Amino acid sequence: MKTPRVIHTLITVFTLAAFSAVGADKIIGGPKGGRLLENPTPRAEFFVEKDRTVTITFYDAALKAVAPGEQTVNVVAEVKSGKVELEFEKKGDVLVSKTPLPEGDGYNVVVQIKTRPDAKPQNFRVKYDTRACGECKRPEYACTCGH
Numbered sequence: 001m002k003t004p005r006v007i008h009t010l011i012t013v014f015t016l017a018a019f020s021a022v023g024a025d026k027i028i029g030g031p032k033g034g035r036l037l038e039n040p041t042p043r044a045e046f047f048v049e050k051d052r053t054v055t056i057t058f059y060d061a062a063l064k065a066v067a068p069g070e071q072t073v074n075v076v077a078e079v080k081s082g083k084v085e086l087e088f089e090k091k092g093d094v095l096v097s098k099t100p101l102p103e104g105d106g107y108n109v110v111v112q113i114k115t116r117p118d119a120k121p122q123n124f125r126v127k128y129d130t131r132a133c134g135e136c137k138r139p140e141y142a143c144t145c146g147h
Contacts, residue, residue, distance in 0.1 A: 026146075027143075027144040027145070027146050028063075028144065029136070029138060029142060029144040030045030030046070030047060030057070030059075030142065031045065031057075031059065031063055031065075032045055032047045032055070032057060033047065033138055033139075033142060034046050034047025034048065034055075034057075034141075034142045035047075035126055035141055035142040036059075037111060037113070037124045038124070039113050039122050039124070040115075041059075041060060041061050042058035042059055042060055042066050042071075043058065043059045043063075044056050044057070044058055044059075044071075044073070044111070044113055045057045045058075045059065046075075046109075046111055046124075046126055046141075046142075047142075048101060048128070048130070048139070048141070051100055052100035052101045052103075053096055053097045053099070053100050053101075054075055054086060054088075054096070054097040054101060055094050055095070055096050055097075056068075056073050056088065056094065056095040056096075056111075057093070057094045057095075058071065065093055065094075066093070067093040068090065068093070068094075068095055070115065070116045070117060071113060071114065071115055071116075072113070072114045072117065073088050073095055073111065073112065073113055073114075074086075074088075074111075074112040074121075075088070075097065075109060075110070075111050075112070076109070076110045076112075077101050077102050077107060077108075077109050077128070078107055078108040078109070078110065079102045079104065079107045080107070081102075084101075084102050086098070086099055086101070087099070101128065105128060105129050105130055105131070106127070106128070106129055107127075107128055108125055108126070108127060108128070109125070109126045109127075109128045109141075110123055110124070110125055110126075111123070111124045111125075111126060112124075126141050127140070127141060128141050129141050133145055135147075
């Protein structure tokens, strides 16, 4: 009988499709515990320090830190009182904001990266929330669970 063979084949195909969809959604966290942005290599990690300053670290494909080259980064916090732009300076192999993020949680942060001064910017939105995720234990803004 061919019907059981067809059903078996369909079950196998759907199972493989489900596993590939699950693997495709896997979020990789930044090595420092921050949010690894989806920009091309070198990838950037958005990390908020204890003093609320922002550190941007660039990584190669193997997630080894590399010094920033021509990249420029702008960060804008969109708080209720208005937009707050952070300026960055190079400290060693990372870019660090000169001022901290505004107080509070639950606001959007826009990270804009340009690979070269004349390149088109890439924008990334991060919902800034410092509460620890119940599953991965990372701050919610850097959660790798995908919820």
